[in-house]
Amino acid sequence: MSTPETYPSEPPVRSAPVARDACGMALATELLGDRWTLLILREAFYGVSRFDDLRADLSIPRGILSTRLKALVGAGLLVKTPYRQGRDRVRYAYQLSPMGQDLALTLIALMQWGERHLQTGPSPVRLTDRRTGQMLQIALVTPDGQAVPAQQVDFQIV
Amino acid sequence: MSTPETYPSEPPVRSAPVARDACGMALATELLGDRWTLLILREAFYGVSRFDDLRADLSIPRGILSTRLKALVGAGLLVKTPYRQGRDRVRYAYQLSPMGQDLALTLIALMQWGERHLQTGPSPVRLTDRRTGQMLQIALVTPDGQAVPAQQVDFQIV
DNA sequence: GCTCCTGAGTCTTTAGTTTGAACTTAGCTA
């Protein structure tokens, strides 16, 4: 973005051009930015929904899980739904709300980045087009659904 | 993903079908999942590169910034480059490596999600196609760059 | 009825991080 050797011509950026409370990314980070929250949402995407299953799967302390779930329900990403299995007593499932499901693209972007740069083996997750079977990638697209290469993307602050 | 009222027919998922250390998302979360790291990368994307500018812009304690920058340099997301402005002594700029720049799509996905669900006002960030001026959105695309709607995406674990 | 079991929590104590403030260092500049 800036070229350190060729200052003074191009002065360094001294502060972010977008205030933190007007930036969707910063707001999202406040909600999702901790060691557990993204992992909990990952489980939710995979369909794990019960307190004790989450706890066992993540090895997360009960107290922390309890607080995080409350925060996520409070923020509207998860919904706590009662259900009854067989003759069991009523229990609760934590499931993604539409707002939570809408995080899918973000988590997929994160996953694909992790696969490219951190993962050693091949990915066990396969995202394909149901019609053609083609592999899918995250990209920026125009309203009519045409991908635009990175060099052709214009980033502007108004 | 599962329908709480209509169990037993469809049993609940008891654990994530992908081990944490084989999942790009989980690996990425380990690196990026804390209160500051994503905010630091956000600054880096906006072009803020100097220690004290980051510190002032984020109101982050020096010690934390120092450790986070070291971690990010160590992980290969940032590069610490010496530079010299005018006759000043040599200083260091923290800038995105190619690996860090490759996180752009993820951060944009996060930003667009935050804008849809958390932000009250309109976004000051404008992402457009340089050729046509059209607004751009994150989506899943086929290898030839055609967006695929969510309902048509097939998610499989191998 | 009484006891045990399980899912889903809460409470408490200990361990680990984060903060903020003060101190340090290197290279200018007056």
Place this chain on the structure above:
DNA sequence: TAGCTAAGTTCAAACTAAAGACTCAGGAGC
């Protein structure tokens, strides 16, 4: 020589997380 600034480091106090014990509710078995 003293002063300034960017970029750290160090340290005590405050906060947060972790691990384990405790609680509670509704069945199931005796």
